[in-house]
Amino acid sequence: MKDKTNKMITSRDVNFAEWYTDICRVADLVDYSSVKGSMIIRPYGYAIWENIVAVLDKKFKETGHVNVQMPMFIPESLFNLEKEHVEGFAPEVAWVTHGGSEELAERMLVRPTSEVLFCDHYKKIIKSYRDLPILYNQWCTIVRWEKETRPFLRSREILWQEGHTMHATREEAIEETLRMLNVYRDVQENYLALPVITGKKTEKEKFAGAEATYTLEAMMYDGIALQNGTSHYFGQGFAKAFGIQFLNKENKLETPYQTSWGVTTRMIGAIIMTHGDDLGLVLPPMIAPIKVAIIPIGDVNEILNQITELLKKEGITFVVDNSDKSPGFKFAEAEVKGYPLRLEVGKRDLEAGCVVLVRRDTLEKISVPIDEVISKIKELLINIQSNLYNRAKMRRDSMIYHANNYEEFLEIAKNKPGFIIGKWCGDVNCENKIKEDTTFKSRCIIDEENNGKCVCCGKEAHYNLYWGKQY
Amino acid sequence: MKDKTNKMITSRDVNFAEWYTDICRVADLVDYSSVKGSMIIRPYGYAIWENIVAVLDKKFKETGHVNVQMPMFIPESLFNLEKEHVEGFAPEVAWVTHGGSEELAERMLVRPTSEVLFCDHYKKIIKSYRDLPILYNQWCTIVRWEKETRPFLRSREILWQEGHTMHATREEAIEETLRMLNVYRDVQENYLALPVITGKKTEKEKFAGAEATYTLEAMMYDGIALQNGTSHYFGQGFAKAFGIQFLNKENKLETPYQTSWGVTTRMIGAIIMTHGDDLGLVLPPMIAPIKVAIIPIGDVNEILNQITELLKKEGITFVVDNSDKSPGFKFAEAEVKGYPLRLEVGKRDLEAGCVVLVRRDTLEKISVPIDEVISKIKELLINIQSNLYNRAKMRRDSMIYHANNYEEFLEIAKNKPGFIIGKWCGDVNCENKIKEDTTFKSRCIIDEENNGKCVCCGKEAHYNLYWGKQY
Numbered sequence: 001m002k003d004k005t006n007k008m009i010t011s012r013d014v015n016f017a018e019w020y021t022d023i024c025r026v027a028d029l030v031d032y033s034s035v036k037g038s039m040i041i042r043p044y045g046y047a048i049w050e051n052i053v054a055v056l057d058k059k060f061k062e063t064g065h066v067n068v069q070m071p072m073f074i075p076e077s078l079f080n081l082e083k084e085h086v087e088g089f090a091p092e093v094a095w096v097t098h099g100g101s102e103e104l105a106e107r108m109l110v111r112p113t114s115e116v117l118f119c120d121h122y123k124k125i126i127k128s129y130r131d132l133p134i135l136y137n138q139w140c141t142i143v144r145w146e147k148e149t150r151p152f153l154r155s156r157e158i159l160w161q162e163g164h165t166m167h168a169t170r171e172e173a174i175e176e177t178l179r180m181l182n183v184y185r186d187v188q189e190n191y192l193a194l195p196v197i198t199g200k201k202t203e204k205e206k207f208a209g210a211e212a213t214y215t216l217e218a219m220m221y222d223g224i225a226l227q228n229g230t231s232h233y234f235g236q237g238f239a240k241a242f243g244i245q246f247l248n249k250e251n252k253l254e255t256p257y258q259t260s261w262g263v264t265t266r267m268i269g270a271i272i273m274t275h276g277d278d279l280g281l282v283l284p285p286m287i288a289p290i291k292v293a294i295i296p297i298g299d300v301n302e303i304l305n306q307i308t309e310l311l312k313k314e315g316i317t318f319v320v321d322n323s324d325k326s327p328g329f330k331f332a333e334a335e336v337k338g339y340p341l342r343l344e345v346g347k348r349d350l351e352a353g354c355v356v357l358v359r360r361d362t363l364e365k366i367s368v369p370i371d372e373v374i375s376k377i378k379e380l381l382i383n384i385q386s387n388l389y390n391r392a393k394m395r396r397d398s399m400i401y402h403a404n405n406y407e408e409f410l411e412i413a414k415n416k417p418g419f420i421i422g423k424w425c426g427d428v429n430c431e432n433k434i435k436e437d438t439t440f441k442s443r444c445i446i447d448e449e450n451n452g453k454c455v456c457c458g459k460e461a462h463y464n465l466y467w468g469k470q471y
Numbered sequence: 472m473k474d475k476t477n478k479m480i481t482s483r484d485v486n487f488a489e490w491y492t493d494i495c496r497v498a499d500l501v502d503y504s505s506v507k508g509s510m511i512i513r514p515y516g517y518a519i520w521e522n523i524v525a526v527l528d529k530k531f532k533e534t535g536h537v538n539v540q541m542p543m544f545i546p547e548s549l550f551n552l553e554k555e556h557v558e559g560f561a562p563e564v565a566w567v568t569h570g571g572s573e574e575l576a577e578r579m580l581v582r583p584t585s586e587v588l589f590c591d592h593y594k595k596i597i598k599s600y601r602d603l604p605i606l607y608n609q610w611c612t613i614v615r616w617e618k619e620t621r622p623f624l625r626s627r628e629i630l631w632q633e634g635h636t637m638h639a640t641r642e643e644a645i646e647e648t649l650r651m652l653n654v655y656r657d658v659q660e661n662y663l664a665l666p667v668i669t670g671k672k673t674e675k676e677k678f679a680g681a682e683a684t685y686t687l688e689a690m691m692y693d694g695i696a697l698q699n700g701t702s703h704y705f706g707q708g709f710a711k712a713f714g715i716q717f718l719n720k721e722n723k724l725e726t727p728y729q730t731s732w733g734v735t736t737r738m739i740g741a742i743i744m745t746h747g748d749d750l751g752l753v754l755p756p757m758i759a760p761i762k763v764a765i766i767p768i769g770d771v772n773e774i775l776n777q778i779t780e781l782l783k784k785e786g787i788t789f790v791v792d793n794s795d796k797s798p799g800f801k802f803a804e805a806e807v808k809g810y811p812l813r814l815e816v817g818k819r820d821l822e823a824g825c826v827v828l829v830r831r832d833t834l835e836k837i838s839v840p841i842d843e844v845i846s847k848i849k850e851l852l853i854n855i856q857s858n859l860y861n862r863a864k865m866r867r868d869s870m871i872y873h874a875n876n877y878e879e880f881l882e883i884a885k886n887k888p889g890f891i892i893g894k895w896c897g898d899v900n901c902e903n904k905i906k907e908d909t910t911f912k913s914r915c916i917i918d919e920e921n922n923g924k925c926v927c928c929g930k931e932a933h934y935n936l937y938w939g940k941q942y
Contacts, residue, residue, distance in 0.1 A: 031592060031595065031596070033541070033542050033588065033591065033592065034546060034549050034591050035542040035544050035545065035546060035549075035579070035588075036546075038542035038543070038544060039542075040539065040540070040541055040542065040592055041539060041540040042539060043537035043538065043539055043607070046537075046538050046539050046540055047537070047538070049540075050538065066514035066517075066518070067514065067517050067518070067521065068511065068512060068513060068514055068517050069511070069512040069517055069520075069630060070504070070511055071504050071506040071509035071510075071511065071628060072509075072612055072614075072628055073506050073509060073565075073627075073628075074506065075505060075506060075507075078505050078506075090571070091571045091572065092570075092571055093570075093571065094544075094567045094569070094570050095567065095568060095569040095570075096565045096566065096567050096568075096581070097566060097567075097568045097569065098565070098566040098568065099563075099564075099565050099566075099616035100561070100562045100563055100564065100616050101562065108506070110567070110581075117504065117506075120504065120505050121502060121504065121511055124502065125502070136514070140612070141543055141611070141612070143543075145570035145571050156544075157542060157543055157544075159540060
């Protein structure tokens with residue numbers, strides 16, 4: 001039986017894009033605004049973000065990082081200092097040209113990312129090897145003037161964090177790049193329940209100005225890839241462009257090595273498109289703002305108070321739906337919001353000494369003796385968390401295919417949603433051809449083996465890659 | 472004896488403005504950037520902000536508020552909907568005119584405050600009395616195109632929070648306005664150790680578009696006022712301009728009542744200028760990122776490890792200065808940074824079974840038996856917190872004067888830094904004249920008594936006010 005609430009959700013198998021925007025709206029995650037291309041993150045969506053931020057920020061601090069706040073504007077001349085970087089970002093920046101009624105002597109852009117601002121600061125504060133490493137992070141909003149936008153996935157304004165670090169040696173900087181990639185993997189797998197593939201981007205797909213870009217690639221329900229975070233090794237590129245130098249232990253001037261790494265609210269999009277279903281959002285317990293939706297049926301105040309007191313003591317977040325809506329409507333609303341557990345407290349069950357718990361991930365109904373309800377909730381929350389991860393991983397793994405030649409590649413790309421593993425010669429022309437023919441792009445490099453044949457041109461292969469369509 | 476570190480600080484009694492910027496720089500709170508008018512908040516400064524944010528955010532949530540994220544841009548036509556508001560802010564906004572290489576069809580401003588964005592959203596989500604109250608808050612950066620800037624006090628970019636609430640009745644909205652004023656007072660007095668005067672602004676000084684503005688006024692060391700937060704009651708002004716209506720219980724359309732309230736990183740400026748001294752910053756323990764600076768003198772590793780283990784267990788933050796600088800230099804550095812306590816662990820004291828604690832607020836040295844060090848630290852942190860507040864309050868109270876006529880007012884304004892209590896007829900001409908003659912502005916209304924004479928024109932007074940110069 002479909003009621004008023006979930007009627008508003010398009011089936012994900014009928015139209016995945018519509019299903020996605022329906023979920024964003026019906027679960028009260030976002031709202032559209034009068035500002036073209038910018039979304040409003042509503043309280044429930046923002047609470048998910050706050051939980052993700054809390055987890056990440058703790059891990060950043062545990063790995064020695066500190067937070068700072070840089071300006072949001074970049075003067076044009078400062079932005080122009082690193083050439084590749086400018087070319088990469090110039091087409092999609094917002095320009096501030098006037099302050100009050102006066103035209104600015106030099107126009108400024110709103111930061112699309114802050115490498116140049118950090119470098120400008122580092123030039124001043126780095127003098128000696130004693131000042132290194134510098135391990136800074138910033139939580140802020142960036143702006144990229146996108147033409148097409150979708151909630152959480154592609155927006156003109158993006159909430160994110162950007163880490164920017166400086167190191168005395170190349171080895172240390174590469175280690176940092178990979179360390180933060182692994183922090184991201186840890187958080188995405190163990191908190192967001194998102195299986196991710198990590199690896200290096202090709203030259204064509206790397207960040208403008210980076211020497212190497214490492215990525216986290218998640219596969220959505222529809223088989224399309226979502227790049228869910230990146231960690232860049234910059235070498236000395238920016239440092240040289242900005243003239244950043246330090247005196248080493250031998251009192252000689254050296255140029256430091258740099259990294260940057262970032263994740264955004266896009267991760268919320270990944271959660272929606274990985275775990276959600278036709279009834280609504282499904283949130284992993286580790287980052288769900290509300291773990292249990294309690295729905296009293298009839299006059300059950302006494303036992304309800306006992307249960308909520310225990311939940312408070314245990315620090316398990318909950319909401320009680322005391323509205324005058326029908327139980328069926330309340331169930332549907334709890335499903336739309338993706339609360340990991342629903343607790344039904346009804347007179348009839350209470351007479352048998354029980355309450356009913358309903359898992360959001362499987363919709364399984366579990367009758368539980370009242371005095372076991374808290375321990376059962378704890379157990380189920382852990383269980384739901386791992387089930388969501390395992391289910392998503394099995395699904396993803398079942399949608400990864402191997403192609404040995406171009407015929408196979410085209411066949412799979414045409415008929416099967418998902419990723420393709422295929423070898424590559426390293427020639428950007430093959431990468432371009434594959435994209436033109438199939439809209440598949442290289443996701444990341446699995447390994448750099450010198451054997452087999454390029455899946456596109458048939459010449460000697462140097463890389464094994466994941467390929468896929470992307471959001 | 473002055474050493475290298477504090478030599479760089481101008482005496483606050485010689486040149487308070489220079490002293491202030493010296494502290495900001497030498498304590499590593501901020502750095503100037505290549506972006507004119509925008510400061511960089513360095514890790515130590517940002518850690519103070521993070522602690523203040525944590526305290527405020529908890530209190531906002533305890534009073535039923537939730538966080539959201541609105542766009543940072545405002546289309547010009549949306550901004551123009553509330554007339555007084557536009558006139559107040561138009562001269563100091565930054566305009567975005569281009570996205571990439573294209574000129575925008577309609578230019579946008581970077582939010583100087585977000586009333587219009589919240590109202591635009593509220594128009595969509597408020598339908599019924601059941602939707603009220605709406606208690607939203609946003610943590611973000613705003614932009615005001617100031618000509619003259621000073622770290623934390625006046626900057627083109629400001630980190631702040633802005634609460635925006637909607638209520639079914641006038642009474643409820645006024646209650647919210649005052650509730651949040653009191654939350655601010657609680658945080659400023661009990662965490663930042665800042666005595667504040669709270670009250671209503673005059674018509675001339677209220678927020679552009681508000682029906683009433685309540686303010687928190689702190690007095691700095693030099694006797695000058697710092698407006699350290701405001702809470703506004705809007706009545707139905709914005710709601711009517713935006714056509715926001717709700718169906719009341721009788722199924723009739725009504726216009727809701729609105730508030731907004733905000734505090735900024737300016738509070739860090741107030742902390743510096745209230746508690747700091749010629750040796751550097753002095754931080755109240757409740758918001759100090761590091762409570763104890765430990766300075767080992769000689770080889771004292773064993774006892775040092777014992778102490779730091781205990782501090783960790785107690786959750787008391789500390790830093791150990793193991794550098795090769797001299798003890799004197801380390802002492803000075805700890806003083807510059809304003810760590811509430813310095814713990815000297817030296818071989819000679821240890822032989823007597825003691826360590827030495829030095830209070831940053833009084834510079835008092837206290838020899839403590841080793842096994843009492845943790846309990847003494849706890850006791851002193853509480854003591855320093857209250858001493859900072861009491862000291863600041865006594866100082867402030869000693870700099871508040873009464874003026875009964877204009878001669879007295881001019882005499883005090885000329886010779887005595889601080890606030891003046893003086894009656895006022897309510898005529899803006901008197902307010903303007905006082906400002907022209909003395910640069911004193913009305914700070915806030917103490918009461919609205921109908922007796923006595925206006926301190927400026929001598930006519931019948933309707934208000935009793937605080938007057939003062941301001942930052």
